[in-house]
Amino acid sequence: MFLVACGSDRRVALAEKLMAEKETDSAIAVMQEIKEPQNNLADRDYALYALLLSEAMHRKQQLNAETDTLLLPAIKYFSGSGDSLYAERALYCKAHLDRRLYRMKDAMQSFLKALLSCREAAMTSSSTGSIHGWESSA
Secondary structure (H helix, E strand, O other): OOOOOOOOOOOHHHHHHHHHHHOHHHHHHHHHOOHHHHOOHHHHHHHHHHHHHHHHHHOOOOOOHHHHHHHHHHHHHHHHHHHHHHHHHHHHHHHHHHHHHHHHHHHHHHHHHHHHHHHHHHHHHHOOOOOOOOOOOO
């Protein structure tokens, strides 16, 4: 039996809230409760799950080659969906991962893409009157 949620998964939304509140360990615990996320979450929820888990690994100084694989769906989904705020976060995390893995050329490209995505988000938010911020513990 294959199930796909019709709306956002509450656990992913909770993990996002916990990450925003700097409750990284709690967010990781919530995400670990999700069994087979790639198969059991809607595309957007899986992309957000991948992004949040990657950000958590960044905060915990545990970025590794596995995180690279995890980040790819988030980058692809959010870059393709036009959600420049989430795309920027995913690219920023990827840049830190590339830097940690001594892939300096890739790191610089990811930082530049993140900056361009952030710029796009700022232009979009200035017209809507809202802005979203994210800071790293780098």
